[in-house]
Amino acid sequence: MNAVILAVLVMVVLSLARVSVVFALIVAALLGGLVSGLSLDQVMEAFHAGLGKGAGIALAYAALGAFAVALARSGVTERLAALLIGRANQNAAQTGRFFAISLLGLILLVSISSQNILPVHIAFIPVLIPPLLAIFNRLELDRRAVACVITFGITAPYMLLPVGFGAIFLNDILLSNLNAAAEEFDVTFEAATVPLAMLIPISGMLLGLITAVFFSYRKKRQYETRPVGIQQAGSEAEATASPPRLQPWQWGIIITAVLATLVVQLKYDSMVLGGLIGFAILSLSGVFRWKEQDDLFTEGMRMMALVGFIMITASGFASVMQATGEVPALVESSVELIGDNKGLAALIMLLVGLFITLGIGSSFSTIPIIAALYVPLAISFGFSPLATIALVGTAAALGDAGSPASDSTLGPTAGLNADGQHDHIWDSVVPTFIHYNLPLLAFGWAAAMLL
Numbered sequence: 001m002n003a004v005i006l007a008v009l010v011m012v013v014l015s016l017a018r019v020s021v022v023f024a025l026i027v028a029a030l031l032g033g034l035v036s037g038l039s040l041d042q043v044m045e046a047f048h049a050g051l052g053k054g055a056g057i058a059l060a061y062a063a064l065g066a067f068a069v070a071l072a073r074s075g076v077t078e079r080l081a082a083l084l085i086g087r088a089n090q091n092a093a094q095t096g097r098f099f100a101i102s103l104l105g106l107i108l109l110v111s112i113s114s115q116n117i118l119p120v121h122i123a124f125i126p127v128l129i130p131p132l133l134a135i136f137n138r139l140e141l142d143r144r145a146v147a148c149v150i151t152f153g154i155t156a157p158y159m160l161l162p163v164g165f166g167a168i169f170l171n172d173i174l175l176s177n178l179n180a181a182a183e184e185f186d187v188t189f190e191a192a193t194v195p196l197a198m199l200i201p202i203s204g205m206l207l208g209l210i211t212a213v214f215f216s217y218r219k220k221r222q223y224e225t226r227p228v229g230i231q232q233a234g235s236e237a238e239a240t241a242s243p244p245r246l247q248p249w250q251w252g253i254i255i256t257a258v259l260a261t262l263v264v265q266l267k268y269d270s271m272v273l274g275g276l277i278g279f280a281i282l283s284l285s286g287v288f289r290w291k292e293q294d295d296l297f298t299e300g301m302r303m304m305a306l307v308g309f310i311m312i313t314a315s316g317f318a319s320v321m322q323a324t325g326e327v328p329a330l331v332e333s334s335v336e337l338i339g340d341n342k343g344l345a346a347l348i349m350l351l352v353g354l355f356i357t358l359g360i361g362s363s364f365s366t367i368p369i370i371a372a373l374y375v376p377l378a379i380s381f382g383f384s385p386l387a388t389i390a391l392v393g394t395a396a397a398l399g400d401a402g403s404p405a406s407d408s409t410l411g412p413t414a415g416l417n418a419d420g421q422h423d424h425i426w427d428s429v430v431p432t433f434i435h436y437n438l439p440l441l442a443f444g445w446a447a448a449m450l451l
Helices: 003-016 021-035 040-073 076-088 092-113 121-139 143-160 165-185 193-216 229-233 236-240 248-268 271-282 290-324 326-338 342-360 363-380 385-397 407-416 424-450
Strands: none
Touching: 003 021, 003 290, 003 342, 003 424, 021 040, 021 290, 040 121, 040 248, 040 271, 040 290, 092 121, 092 143, 121 143, 121 407, 143 165, 143 193, 143 385, 143 407, 143 424, 165 193, 165 363, 165 385, 193 385, 193 424, 248 271, 271 290, 326 342, 342 363, 342 385, 342 424, 363 385, 385 424, 407 424
């Protein structure tokens, strides 16, 4: 068996068996590397070389987690929750469902905006979602639906809209790698055609979103009301105490902290600096005692620690998979099975892309790996430029939404599991895999055959 497929299967099976994702990634990397013929020293060298690539996002999560906990301590989030719950209580039987759908729509808009209008990516999740958990509980809203909404909002836009992160994915990465791979075949891909080629695959994701919200997770699901963040370490009295009364000047500082966090992220492209600036400004507001800063910051980092470690480990796993040299071999062996069947060729390319992205956890990182292999293959089978774009773009995106190591699933889990009631694998990974990867596979294949 190809070492990449074996490693990904081991990682997925262990994760589904509720083994820690970090442990699953390490075991899968070791097994895949050894099966490929690498020595243990070579495997560990490649693994360690890749760890540093995930350190930045891990530190960013820690800084934003600290800012989120400090913001929650101010009492702003409790007041927001009380206001929204009060609205939900009006005509509870009918308005409750309408309010839940409206809330999901709001979260979807924020998620989409985080990729283009305000390109902060997943930075909004640990700040926005934990305070809303009390509202979700009151509405008995299935958090799997929320996970699907967030994942759609942070993946579909960059695959379709050439703005913000979409400009990076579609133009800087996808288009440039396509043209580089097609240069010797005298084929040129145009920027204007890239979003058009991705329209059909994204339609599949939209169908999955509608299915998740209105059918799969429509039924009510009960959760315990638990404190979130720093209150988990405090006494019961602290957890049930009313939020502090804020003075007008304190409100001003809190708003300034939120805006400063956003502006710094946009200007300097640094979630780490943004989170630290926001935390520093909030510490001047007086909403918590100066001596509590260390505890607040530590609690915020603890809340995001799992996500950070998974990101770091996933980078090591991806490094080992590339060091094996088994990805080109996987494509070559797939070609032997295809023959001259164009439809089978499209399906095999998408399935291989799914396995590669599931392991790496990032469609952005997958394109450079598969474009050089897929473009010559697609041209040789007579696929049109539009169909080739759809194949490569969909193959790279497949698995991003349903990967245990992807920020598209880790981000929602970081927010929805702030009170310990949302399982990463069964409540984020599996639902998004079913509702997005399977439709992407079907609609991506249809796009390749129709365009």
